[in-house]
Amino acid sequence: MKFLIIIVTFLLVSCTAPATNQTTTMHNSTETPSNSEVTVKVVNQVQLSTSNYDVNYRDSSVNIDGVLEEEVWNSLGVISGSFLYPWEKIEAPFTEFKAYHDNNNFYFSFVVKDQAVVSEEEWKEDESTVDNEDRVELFFASTSIDKPVEYEIPLYYATEVDPLGRAHDYSVKYYREFDSKFNFDGAKNAAQIVDDGYVVEGYIPLTTLKALNLFSEDQIIRVGVFRAEFTKNHDELVMQWISWVDPKTEVPDFHVDSAFGQFRFLGLK
Numbered sequence: 340m341k342f343l344i345i346i347v348t349f350l351l352v353s354c355t356a357p358a359t360n361q362t363t364t365m366h367n368s369t370e371t372p373s374n375s376e377v378t379v380k381v382v383n384q385v386q387l388s389t390s391n392y393d394v395n396y397r398d399s400s401v402n403i404d405g406v407l408e409e410e411v412w413n414s415l416g417v418i419s420g421s422f423l424y425p426w427e428k429i430e431a432p433f434t435e436f437k438a439y440h441d442n443n444n445f446y447f448s449f450v451v452k453d454q455a456v457v458s459e460e461e462w463k464e465d466e467s468t469v470d471n472e473d474r475v476e477l478f479f480a481s482t483s484i485d486k487p488v489e490y491e492i493p494l495y496y497a498t499e500v501d502p503l504g505r506a507h508d509y510s511v512k513y514y515r516e517f518d519s520k521f522n523f524d525g526a527k528n529a530a531q532i533v534d535d536g537y538v539v540e541g542y543i544p545l546t547t548l549k550a551l552n553l554f555s556e557d558q559i560i561r562v563g564v565f566r567a568e569f570t571k572n573h574d575e576l577v578m579q580w581i582s583w584v585d586p587k588t589e590v591p592d593f594h595v596d597s598a599f600g601q602f603r604f605l606g607l608k
């Protein structure tokens with residue numbers, strides 16, 4: 340019976356993750372590994388297949404003005420090199436994301452290199468102006484966006500901030516049922532257009548994220564980090580799409596579960 344359990348577990352590993360480590364373990368071991376040892380390795384491999392970012396605690400707030408001159412920004416880990424064009428085999432322009440929290444707010448910043456910043460002067464009250472602009476985007480979900488929890492598809496939430504610091508925030512029910520009337524309570528954003536692109540700085544109160552039940556028991560929120568890179572070519576708007584995580588879809592689409600990684604909030608009270 341024990342042998343059978345090990346075989347079944349081995350087959351499960353082969354189906355869900357690269358089996359290299361697991362195969363080595365099985366062959367190198369002179370003793371049959373206990374079932375608990377095998378289970379621990381399965382869990383580790385599944386976790387490794389997800390993109391992660393730690394939102395660390397800092398006892399520091401920042402002035403939300405689109406200028407990242409506060410020292411705290413220099414002390415944080417970054418998401419940068421993993422930003423890519425998932426649907427084009429060309430190099431993506433530089434994008435840098437950072438975030439932290441001070442147990443009051445979730446702070447984030449983007450540094451975006453962009454030789455042709457597209458933004459509109461007029462702002463439409465329905466927030467749809469952002470759809471035709473360069474922008475950075477954050478999506479927040481508590482769990483898989485496309486699977487029911489207690490027979491309901493859970494909402495997830497997005498904010499898209501343009502190079503002038505204006506946000507289109509909305510809730511979404513899978514698939515693509517958007518509600519732009521949703522606003523992140525108490526959120527603040529600012530941005531500055533600079534010589535080689537634009538810089539975004541913002542926060543969302545933790546009480547707002549908590550009220551939306553976005554945190555798991557392990558203080559993790561599933562997050563998508565994206566950038567819309569638009570260029571105006573005469574009257575045509577060329578739209579390109581940059582993501583932290585490759586969603587592996589055939590056509591550009593961020594509103595899929597595979598577009599999310601996870602943010603682990605450390606030191607959260």
Ligand SMILES: [Ca+2]
Nearest residue numbers: 402404406407
């Ligand atoms: Ca600032």
Ligand SMILES: [Ca+2]
Nearest residue numbers: 455456473569
């Ligand atoms: Ca652009």
Ligand SMILES: [Ca+2]
Nearest residue numbers: 508519520521
């Ligand atoms: Ca809104």
